Amino acid sequence: MDKILLGHGSGGKLMHQLIREHFSPSFGMHGTGDSALIDVPSCKLAYTTDSYVVTPLFFPGGNIGDLAVNGTVNDLAVSGAEPLFLTAGFIIEEGFSFADLKKVIASMATAAKNAGVRIVAGDTKVVNRGKADGLFINTSGVGAIREGVEIAASRIKPGDAVIVSGEIGSHGVAILAERNGLSFDPPVQTDCRPLNGLAQAMLAIDPQIHFMRDPTRGGLATTLKEAALESGTCIRIRENALPIPQPVQGACKLLGLDPLYVANEGILIAILDRSKSDAVLATMKRHPFGERAVLIGEVAAAPEKMVLLETALGGSRIVDMLPGEMLPRIC
Amino acid sequence: MDKILLGHGSGGKLMHQLIREHFSPSFGMHGTGDSALIDVPSCKLAYTTDSYVVTPLFFPGGNIGDLAVNGTVNDLAVSGAEPLFLTAGFIIEEGFSFADLKKVIASMATAAKNAGVRIVAGDTKVVNRGKADGLFINTSGVGAIREGVEIAASRIKPGDAVIVSGEIGSHGVAILAERNGLSFDPPVQTDCRPLNGLAQAMLAIDPQIHFMRDPTRGGLATTLKEAALESGTCIRIRENALPIPQPVQGACKLLGLDPLYVANEGILIAILDRSKSDAVLATMKRHPFGERAVLIGEVAAAPEKMVLLETALGGSRIVDMLPGEMLPRIC
Numbered sequence: 001m002d003k004i005l006l007g008h009g010s011g012g013k014l015m016h017q018l019i020r021e022h023f024s025p026s027f028g029m030h031g032t033g034d035s036a037l038i039d040v041p042s043c044k045l046a047y048t049t050d051s052y053v054v055t056p057l058f059f060p061g062g063n064i065g066d067l068a069v070n071g072t073v074n075d076l077a078v079s080g081a082e083p084l085f086l087t088a089g090f091i092i093e094e095g096f097s098f099a100d101l102k103k104v105i106a107s108m109a110t111a112a113k114n115a116g117v118r119i120v121a122g123d124t125k126v127v128n129r130g131k132a133d134g135l136f137i138n139t140s141g142v143g144a145i146r147e148g149v150e151i152a153a154s155r156i157k158p159g160d161a162v163i164v165s166g167e168i169g170s171h172g173v174a175i176l177a178e179r180n181g182l183s184f185d186p187p188v189q190t191d192c193r194p195l196n197g198l199a200q201a202m203l204a205i206d207p208q209i210h211f212m213r214d215p216t217r218g219g220l221a222t223t224l225k226e227a228a229l230e231s232g233t234c235i236r237i238r239e240n241a242l243p244i245p246q247p248v249q250g251a252c253k254l255l256g257l258d259p260l261y262v263a264n265e266g267i268l269i270a271i272l273d274r275s276k277s278d279a280v281l282a283t284m285k286r287h288p289f290g291e292r293a294v295l296i297g298e299v300a301a302a303p304e305k306m307v308l309l310e311t312a313l314g315g316s317r318i319v320d321m322l323p324g325e326m327l328p329r330i331c
Numbered sequence: 332m333d334k335i336l337l338g339h340g341s342g343g344k345l346m347h348q349l350i351r352e353h354f355s356p357s358f359g360m361h362g363t364g365d366s367a368l369i370d371v372p373s374c375k376l377a378y379t380t381d382s383y384v385v386t387p388l389f390f391p392g393g394n395i396g397d398l399a400v401n402g403t404v405n406d407l408a409v410s411g412a413e414p415l416f417l418t419a420g421f422i423i424e425e426g427f428s429f430a431d432l433k434k435v436i437a438s439m440a441t442a443a444k445n446a447g448v449r450i451v452a453g454d455t456k457v458v459n460r461g462k463a464d465g466l467f468i469n470t471s472g473v474g475a476i477r478e479g480v481e482i483a484a485s486r487i488k489p490g491d492a493v494i495v496s497g498e499i500g501s502h503g504v505a506i507l508a509e510r511n512g513l514s515f516d517p518p519v520q521t522d523c524r525p526l527n528g529l530a531q532a533m534l535a536i537d538p539q540i541h542f543m544r545d546p547t548r549g550g551l552a553t554t555l556k557e558a559a560l561e562s563g564t565c566i567r568i569r570e571n572a573l574p575i576p577q578p579v580q581g582a583c584k585l586l587g588l589d590p591l592y593v594a595n596e597g598i599l600i601a602i603l604d605r606s607k608s609d610a611v612l613a614t615m616k617r618h619p620f621g622e623r624a625v626l627i628g629e630v631a632a633a634p635e636k637m638v639l640l641e642t643a644l645g646g647s648r649i650v651d652m653l654p655g656e657m658l659p660r661i662c
Contacts, residue, residue: 010661011548011594012653016557034544035379035410037476043374048366049418049471053456079366087380089469091422123469125384127660131464138420138454140380140471145368213365217342226347263342322343329458330341 004096009126018124022102026109027088027119036120038085042144046081048072049140055329057100057134059178061189064137065107067265067331070194071216072141073115077196078212078268080151080203081143083115089123089138096134104135115194117141143196148207153230155210160299161277162235163270165198165284166191166292168220169248172262175330176255184247191266198289199268205283206276214268216331218322221260223269224307225321235271235307237297237319260309261322263330271299335427340457349455353433357440358419358450367451369416373475377412379403380471386660388431388465390509392520395468396438398596398662401525402547403472404446408527409543409599411482411534412474414446420454420469427465435466446525448472474527479538484561486541491630492608493566494601496529496615497522497623499551500579503593506661507586515578522597529620530599536614537607545599547662549653552591554600555638556652566602566638568628568650591640592653594661602630 007014023029029036052068069086076083088108092101112119170191177188195214203209211231215223220242228235244252244259252259266289272280277295284290297310307319338345354360360367383399400417407414419439423432443450501522508519526545534540542562546554551573559566575583575590583590597620603611608626615621628641638650 006659007654009548010653010657010659011550012553012657014654015548016652034381034406035377035412035474037410038376038378040371040374040376043371045369045371045473046366047369047416047418047473048452049420049469050365050454051420051422051456051469053422053458075365079368081366085378087378087471089380089382089420089471091382091384091467121379121471123381125382125467125660127384127464127467130461132467133458133462136422136456136458136463136467138380138382138469138471140418140420140469142376142378142473143366217340217346222343321347322341323338323345326341326343328337328341329456 002098004092004094004098004101004126006094006126009124015124022105023122026105029120038120040144044145046076046079046143046145048075049138050075051136051138052331053136053329054331055133056178059190060174060187062192063104063107064135065104066111067192068137068139069108069111069115070192070265071331072139073117073194073196074214076141076143077199078214080149081145082200083117083141083143083196086117086119086139086141087121088119091132091136092126093132093134094126094129115196149203151212153211153227156227156231156233156271156299158233158299158301159274160210160271161274161295162237162297163277163281163293164267164296165290166267167243167245168264168267169244169259169262171265172327172330173248173251176327184251186247188247188251191264193266193289195268195289198287201283201287202270202280205280206272209270209272211271212268215264217263219261219263221319222321225319227271228307229305232304234300234303235297236300236310238310239312241294241296243292243294261326333429335423335425335429335457337425337457340455346455353436354453357436360451369451371415371475375476377407377410377474377476379406380469381406382467382469383662384467384660385662386464387509390521391505391518393523394435394438395466396435397442398523399468399470400439400442400446401523401596402662403470404448404525404527405545407472407474408530409545411480412476413531414448414472414474414527417448417450417470417472418452419450422463422467423457424463424465425457425460446527480534482543484542484558487558487562487564487602487630489564489630489632490605491541491602492605492626493568493628494608494612494624495598495627496621497598498574498576499595499598500575500590500593502596503658503661504579504582507658515582517578519578519582522595524597524620526599526620529618532614532618533601533611536611537603540601540603542602543599546595548594550592550594552650553652556650558602559638560636563635565631565634566628567631567641569641570643572625572627574623574625591650592657
């Protein structure tokens, strides 16, 4: 059998076979019951969900499968939690290639292993040909929050340092290049990777980090604007300090995109007490996923709820949220 | 604005507006952070996920919204857990009616309230016109398992009683009727409803209930066959005892369906020690969602891994799993 049939989603024999032969062994799941039993080490948990509808399904450096695992791992990580368990829900278009599904499942299994999480429960639905775009994946995740950690925009204070853990714009440009048949030299790959190890290393140095978030859809600009709005502060960043890789810079110029709004899948923003930022930065730089970490700005009291970009020319411009749609289906 | 735009899923202003004005107030969610912080009363949890792709989205007695809440609540309930928290992930087709989305959200909020669960985190993706079928919803759920409760097919023993909590076949027939423009007199409505109250009442009488499951896709037959396979026992049921409402009976005859395979969304099967079954049944009958509960059979040692139906005529037939696809997109 090389194509997914409607029967693979109908609860009967075909679906059991799909689960038994592919999902269960790849994810190490047991039984056909719908709920997994999990044991958590703490009663304070982070809980999140994301659906992935990225197109194309395969792109430079990744596919929808590792994206679906790392994206949810990262949501938990930036809430200060150690990700523990994931669920995976598949919506598959009738006729979808079995070989591609197996590749995606394998990527998810590898990504889960690399992030140290277990995919414990799943669900498969198949919809008629033309009623979905190949494959959509939802993941949800549960993580344990360490005693004393409290990540919240409301804790952002004037004087805080603003750090980004790595270069911006790679994921969005990689997707867009693949979608439009463009190739860059050197090629731009997604930065999709799990950030829980990095986040936990940072929290080990400063358990009082005020705020972390991964700037995915809407990019760095939208995430900083959210932080400014939620905290009532002004976030000032320096254009010169922004780590934008040369190929991303070039691609954005070519495509008329602002890298500040391009999606990322493997970096985080942290806002923390200025007195801790050197030590945290030093730790980040020693972590493989934080080598390019850099201080990009600081928090001021006014003007409230604003993000200001100090340009290379010495001017200042207001950074707003992504107004509508720049790159649909980037994740 | 009366239609969903691509921008509603792009992480920017439009999406924030959708969340702020519709999702957050309906579900009582806070902030725009991706992870919710939850406090659980026990470290033994049940964790599950389901995607809902039912077509049509609105059908007699319900819609995709209450289905998405009750379906996940019921998965947790039959694992012996008290459902606590849900997440909701929306995949919306560009151009989808805002009014319909609001109806679905309102149904989800009501269903969550009725089940006593909180929807704590969500996600919205919008895909291009023609790339999804209106609306798909994923829900995941977390529930706390009571000390001493252990629901597992491996605990099913010869001699056990097999109980079904209500009439079978209503959900599948309601969907099929709506899909094909049929109407029955009296009309057949979905049985979609939360089973956590009923399950907890049953566990209060017999915390040692061996097995519970809600027979959704694949119907009663598939669920019983799963139980027989997983436990290595033989499950014998009596055709005469099966609670099949007259309109479902008639519709199945007309449509050439076997009610044993038709999906349900508001009943559960319980397999438990024979000595407790009268007391559990009496409790079920006093619960509004268990009024029609009935003993439908018992567990035998052999022939192993089989489900046998004792027919009204005194014969016996082998009940197998749904082989492929009977009613796609029933949930």
